Amino acid sequence: xxxxxxxxxxxxxxxxxxxxxxxxxxxxxxxxxxxxxxxxxxxxxxxxxxxxxxxxxxxxxxxxxxxxxxxxxxxxxxxxxxxxxxxxxxxxxxxxxxxxxxxxxxxxxxxxxxxxxxxxxxxxxxxxxxxxxxxxxxxxxxxxxxxxxxxxxxxxxxxxxxxxxxxxxxxxxxxxxxxxxxxxxxxxxxxxxxxxxxxxxxxxxxxxxxxxxxxxxxxxxxxxxxxxxxxxxxxxxxxxxxxxxxxxxxxxxxxxxxxxxxxxxxxxxxxxxxxxxxxxxxxxxxxxxxxxxxxxxxxx
Amino acid sequence: xxxxxxxxxxxxxxxxxxxxxxxxxxxxxxxxxxxxxxxxxxxxxxxxxxxxxxxxxxxxxxxxxxxxxxxxxxxxxxxxxxxxxxxxxxxxxxxxxxxxxxxxxxxxxxxxxxxxxxxxxxxxxxxxxxxxxxxxxxxxxxxxxxxxxxxxxxxxxxxxxxxxxxxxxxxxxxxxxxxxxxxxxxxxxxxxxxxxxxxxxxxxxxxxxxxxxxxxxxxxxxxxxxxxxxxxxxxxxxxxxxxxxxxxxxxxxxxxxxxxxxxxxxxxxxxxx
Numbered sequence: 251x252x253x254x255x256x257x258x259x260x261x262x263x264x265x266x267x268x269x270x271x272x273x274x275x276x277x278x279x280x281x282x283x284x285x286x287x288x289x290x291x292x293x294x295x296x297x298x299x300x301x302x303x304x305x306x307x308x309x310x311x312x313x314x315x316x317x318x319x320x321x322x323x324x325x326x327x328x329x330x331x332x333x334x335x336x337x338x339x340x341x342x343x344x345x346x347x348x349x350x351x352x353x354x355x356x357x358x359x360x361x362x363x364x365x366x367x368x369x370x371x372x373x374x375x376x377x378x379x380x381x382x383x384x385x386x387x388x389x390x391x392x393x394x395x396x397x398x399x400x401x402x403x404x405x406x407x408x409x410x411x412x413x414x415x416x417x418x419x420x421x422x423x424x425x426x427x428x429x430x431x432x433x434x435x436x437x438x439x440x441x442x443x444x445x446x447x448x449x450x451x452x453x454x455x456x457x458x459x460x461x462x463x464x465x466x467x468x469x470x471x472x473x474x475x476x477x478x479x480x481x482x483x484x485x486x487x488x489x490x491x492x493x494x495x496x497x498x499x500x501x502x503x504x505x506x507x508x509x510x511x512x513x514x515x516x517x518x519x520x521x522x523x524x525x526x527x528x529x530x531x532x533x534x535x536x537x538x539x540x541x542x543x544x545x546x547x548x549x550x
Numbered sequence: 551x552x553x554x555x556x557x558x559x560x561x562x563x564x565x566x567x568x569x570x571x572x573x574x575x576x577x578x579x580x581x582x583x584x585x586x587x588x589x590x591x592x593x594x595x596x597x598x599x600x601x602x603x604x605x606x607x608x609x610x611x612x613x614x615x616x617x618x619x620x621x622x623x624x625x626x627x628x629x630x631x632x633x634x635x636x637x638x639x640x641x642x643x644x645x646x647x648x649x650x651x652x653x654x655x656x657x658x659x660x661x662x663x664x665x666x667x668x669x670x671x672x673x674x675x676x677x678x679x680x681x682x683x684x685x686x687x688x689x690x691x692x693x694x695x696x697x698x699x700x701x702x703x704x705x706x707x708x709x710x711x712x713x714x715x716x717x718x719x720x721x722x723x724x725x726x727x728x729x730x731x732x733x734x735x736x737x738x739x740x741x742x743x744x745x746x747x748x749x750x751x752x753x754x755x756x757x758x759x760x761x762x763x764x765x766x767x768x769x770x771x772x773x774x775x776x777x778x779x780x781x782x783x784x785x786x787x788x789x790x791x792x793x794x795x796x797x798x799x800x801x802x803x804x805x806x807x808x809x810x811x812x813x814x815x816x817x818x819x820x821x822x823x
Contacts, residue, residue: 301644304822324646334641339564350557351645391645 251278253315254399254430255300260309262295262454269295271454272309277432282425284445284462285434288544292454293434294331297403301328313399324352327392328401332408333384337377341368341387344376348391355395362390365420381408389417399430406440418443438540452544470506471495472515475528485522491515501528551654554647558655561638562629571625572663575618576670582614583674587682601764603683605693607675609764612701615671616761619701620733622667623708624726626660630713631722640823649818657811660709668702697761700800704760707803710810711753717817753806756799 255277262270270292277283285293298304300311302319313322335344342359349355363369366386371379379387385408392400405421406414421444425431435441441448442462449459458465472492476482479500486494486502491510496503506515512531519526562568587602601610633639639652675698679691712729719725737754750756794802 298822303640303643305820320643320646320648320651323644326644326646328644330640330644334637336561336564336636336638338566339561343560343564347557347560348641348645350553350560351642351647353553353646 284441287451291451327397333388608694623712626709626712630716664706
């Protein structure tokens with residue numbers, strides 16, 4: 251399959267801060283990839299580099315197997331951070347500017363405004379819009395002229411729950427047309443619902459990448475209580491099918507391997523002479539696994 | 551590039567600040583010209599009307615026009631500074647406009663503004679010249695007319711300098727204040743450390759001297775007072791410094807425009823948006 255984007259060891263240093271550190275990844279035609287990471291993990295800087303808005307300190311990237319800069323950007327619909335438009339111009343004129351910059355899509359303005367629900371406001375000046383409407387306009391500008399690639403940085407910023415759902419549907423619809431989509435977000439739920447693959451960033455580095463389901467598979471966690479907590483801890487340490495991951499008051503949090511059931515654990519503990527006063531199954535959320543990956547304290 | 555120019559004019563003409571400053575520029579210039587031409591001062595042996603009759607009207611109105619060129623320089627700062635304030639340079643790069651195209655499009659807008667300033671002075675000079683000249687001949691009408699074309703170079707040079715300030719400082723207020731302070735007292739203080747032979751080549755001095763104050767004394771008294779067979783002038787009386795030949799100065803200004811362009815290109819290509 252054709253490589254749409256190839257990023258090779260890009261670095262960006264701002265003074266003493268390394269915003270992006272040796273980041274490499276490849277995007278193939280039709281991929282829908284999420285760049286996931288907490289605030290300040292380098293997602294926007296990485297996207298700014300591949301969109302030629304900022305120059306990398308080192309490393310390289312190419313679009314469409316050899317293109318870079320404006321010739322590549324013309325084939326990409328991109329939204330970077332917050333929407334940037336001329337506040338004194340109306341929505342139509344602002345989109346006309348985007349279409350002229352790309353060299354196509356002037357006849358597509360009414361359609362994209364309709365798609366994001368802003369057709370009735372087409373003659374309104376940009377500064378009169380709410381934050382959510384501005385975000386919708388930014389998404390409309392990415393769709394102008396049906397570009398083959400979409401790069402979306404926090405596309406649901408400032409939107410209400412209904413708006414978030416609508417934008418998610420728009421992105422899914424674009425993905426179903428076979429478009430290549432790169433979406434950055436710090437919200438796992440947003441990425442997980444749209445992107446089959448993710449690249450997880452932390453302090454500018456890629457700490458994990460692959461299919462969401464493989465990276466963040468839901469694991470079984472059980473809460474255990476017993477009169478002799480110390481003995482319970484010692485016994486659990488001898489069982490390769492489980493792993494002690496935390497202690498809350500007098501409760502042990504234990505993660506089980508995929509095919510090991512809570513009843514099997516209970517049976518094994520009885521065999522070891524330990525009677526549990528409580529055993530409760532909990533699913534470890536994707537959110538908690540993501541936070542574990544990026545180094546935040548785990549909450550269950 | 552046609553698309554880029556079209557989008558540049560959509561955003562420039564749609565900007566209320568642009569329309570206001572251009573209208574203000576035209577109104578102020580025309581007001582000064584109209585009021586100035588109606589002043590009826592009578593000194594013994596001196597006729598002021600001659601300043602607005604052919605061929606001297608070209609020099610007079612070019613000089614008056616130059617007073618307002620700083621407004622065009624400030625307008626250039628605002629047009630470039632707005633792109634940073636609204637972060638629309640960033641948006642256009644994302645949409646596929648090259649950094650060179652951003653710069654070239656702004657330069658074409660500035661060249662258009664210089665043509666506008668030129669046409670304004672050209673038409674006003676023709677009008678006033680025909681109204682106030684006693685005798686009109688082809689040679690008297692066009693004798694000093696090329697003078698008005700240096701006004702184009704001057705206004706374009708001011709705008710190029712303004713754009714460079716805006717590209718470096720990225721902030722309208724700071725750029726405008728720095729630009730004005732560079733005019734005065736920045737460059738004059740700097741010039742004080744250099745001898746006259748070098749001092750006259752400093753950018754603001756040479757650009758502003760493209761349209762020097764007409765030698766009112768020499769012009770008005772030309773046919774009436776003769777001292778040792780020569781008309782007196784501010785320069786012969788030591789009241790005004792000898793200026794460089796205007797066409798040589800224009801060439802130096804064109805070199806400065808080239809320098810401002812190269813510096814702007816250097817800045818825009820290395821800038822993170």
